[in-house]
Amino acid sequence: MTYHPKSEFMSVMMSRGFLADCTDYQALDEALSNGVVPAYIGFDATAKSLHVGSLIQIMMLRWLQKTGHKPITLMGGGTTKVGDPSFRADERPLLGPEQIDANIAGIRQVFSAYLDYSDAPNGAMMINNAEWLDELNYLDFLRDIGRHFSINRMLAFESVKSRLDREQSLSFLEFNYMILQAYDFLELNRRYGCVLQMGGSDQWGNIVNGIDLTRRVLDHQIFGLTSPLLTTSDGKKMGKSQSGAIWLNPDMLSPYEFWQFWRNTTDADTGRFLKLYTELPVEECDRLGALEGSEINAAKIILANEVTTLLHGAEAAQAAEATAREVFEKGGVGDDLPTVTLSADDLGDGISIVQLFVRAGLSKSGKDAKRLIGENGARLNDAPLENPGLIIDADALATPIKLSAGKKRHALVQLG
Secondary structure, eight states: OOOOOSSHHHHHHHHTTOOSEESOHHHHHHHHHHSOOEEEEEEOOSSSSOBGGGHHHHHHHHHHHHTTOEEEEEEOTTGGGTOOOTTOSSOOOOOOHHHHHHHHHHHHHHHHHHOOOSSSTTOOEEEETHHHHTTOOHHHHHHHTGGGOOHHHHHHSHHHHHHHHTTOOOOHHHHTHHHHHHHHHHHHHHHHOOOEEEEEGGGHHHHHHHHHHHHHHHOOOOEEEEEOOOBOTTSOBTTEETTEEOBSSTTTSOHHHHHHHHHTOOHHHHHHHHHHHOOSOHHHHHHHHTOOTTHHHHHHHHHHHHHHHHHHOHHHHHHHHHHHHHHHHSOOOOTTSOEEEEOHHHHTTOEEHHHHHHHTTSOSSHHHHHHHHHTTOEEETTEEOOOTTOEEOTTTTSSOEEEEETTTEEEEEEEO
16 A cells, blocks of 8 residues: 555554554545544453553554544443454353443553543543443334344354354344444444544454444444554464463553563564554664564563553563563572462462462463473473472472573462
8 A cells, every 4th residue: 555644643553553454544644634533442341451462452542642632442331241242253251230340440540551531632531332322222222223234234244254154153142242333433423523443453344334324323424444453473362472361450460471471572573563562763663673683682672661661660661671680691589570479278288399380370280380390391499390299398488489481481489
């Protein structure tokens, strides 16, 4: 595509790799050039924290605000009660209102690190779609909104088609999700003048639905913009690691573990991730991403520091780097390492080293821990661990012990 944008926001989206598709590049670019554009991304409240997979969307909202426009974080307090069927093989478990509210409160912490929720013309807004969805009258909704949707067209959407092709159940509840999401865009446009919805490219069908519905009901021109669905260079879905999801809330994943995730980025992904997840100039991201050998490690430390600073603050990033240096360069025990604290009851007469590796999150199961030890990948206080039958008792924990899985994953175990 050779389109050269006039607006700063579109320029950032294109130059940094955020843009997969747009419903009307030129008209949106024109709107962005002529004044403050309110734009939203929807987030369902299915957990108490978002994870790294959502960070590309959060960064899009941050850049939107930095370039003078108004970000809206739409919390799916209503739609979470239904569940998004997009590209899932099964039906989501349904959550109650108390759990949804608790999840929204946890997610709010993350957004406040990236966005300024103020009364400024481009101050961010957090809106819950339960505001209108909870008040819907079913018959009115069918008459006023449902009539605009073609079942034939909905069945053709990839997210629905893939489920049906595999002959997997798609409940009527989930099938309604795309109508509710389209209705969100209509209501945000009607209530808050929102003219742009952004999301991952798997949301393209839902976004187009909302644009079409708003045009039919209100006769307003609105836009959609999607980002690429990110996988790492080895084909894995962004946001997952060996030990599970990389959560953004510090009470679900320590700043050190978050920092370490970015430090462990593969060479091939470093330049791309610098552009997407930091605010360093594009030229600098390209320069750092092109480094090779041991020099690329310096670029990964910059990546880890920049991303951790945005989320957890500069002090947390500096502490994480200092701990990493202590652990990897000096073989010491860093203050910031993930720590497992055992009570006397937990310990009893002793606990097996295999169980400790599982408790510390360094192995998924006892079998996994035994395999790690058998393959010489486990260390205890930096010494090779060879005996999977080793029992750790109170005497062994008189001072904290350090467990290591490979060269990069470590944890402390101590008595409480």
